[in-house]
Amino acid sequence: MKPVRDDDGTRYLLLKRSAEASLVRDPTTGNECYVRNDRLEPEEDATVLETAATGVDPAIRRLLRGVHDDETLGFLLELAERGATDVRTILERYDVCESDLHGRLAELAAAGLLEEVDVDGERGYRISDDCERALSAIRDATTASEDELTADAPD
Numbered sequence: 287m288k289p290v291r292d293d294d295g296t297r298y299l300l301l302k303r304s305a306e307a308s309l310v311r312d313p314t315t316g317n318e319c320y321v322r323n324d325r326l327e328p329e330e331d332a333t334v335l336e337t338a339a340t341g342v343d344p345a346i347r348r349l350l351r352g353v354h355d356d357e358t359l360g361f362l363l364e365l366a367e368r369g370a371t372d373v374r375t376i377l378e379r380y381d382v383c384e385s386d387l388h389g390r391l392a393e394l395a396a397a398g399l400l401e402e403v404d405v406d407g408e409r410g411y412r413i414s415d416d417c418e419r420a421l422s423a424i425r426d427a428t429t430a431s432e433d434e435l436t437a438d439a440p441d
Contacts, residue, residue: 289329289337292321297329297337313341349420352397358390362399362413366421370412372405 288300290310298310298321307320329337339347353359361380365371373391377384391411394400399417403410413421 287334289332289334290326291329293325293327297332297340298326299334299337300326313338316341343420343423345416345420346423348398348416349424352394352399358394361390362394362417363421365400365411365413366418370403370405370410372408372410374408375405376411 290298290300290308292298296312298312300308300310301318302309303323305323307322308326309318310321310326311318342350349362353362364380371379373387376382377387380387382390391400395402395411399414400411401414403412
């Protein structure tokens with residue numbers, strides 16, 4: 287497999303190449319189709335695995351890269367629920383070490399999951415729009431899974 291792009295800019299994984307057309311898979315949908323070779327060019331700066339990952343929403347990929355443990359995920363979920371919160375309140379509410387909190391805040395902001403905001407004249411944080419979208423998708427998937435389990439359960 288090799289990453290390729292068609293003349294419209296769509297990224298694919300090249301599965302098989304013949305004389306006139308190539309079998310490609312769209313990483314977003316999983317659909318396979320043939321595309322004329324003259325419409326494809328190699329993606330020199332992308333790997334197969336990076337291209338495969340493009341099948342997942344960029345906001346979810348950002349969340350996956352930025353969250354390394356349950357506490358960090360829980361922190362983002364709390365901020366999503368409570369909204370913008372100042373640092374002093376975060377320290378009091380969640381009983382975290384100040385240096386650990388500042389490290390976590392810096393990592394999450396660098397990952398694009400948090401945004402620094404002013405909360406009543408003090409420095410605070412809120413989740414980014416991408417983080418909100420990713421958390422919403424995860425919650426929706428969790429709710430759908432729970433609904434399926436409930437529907438399959440015997441009465």
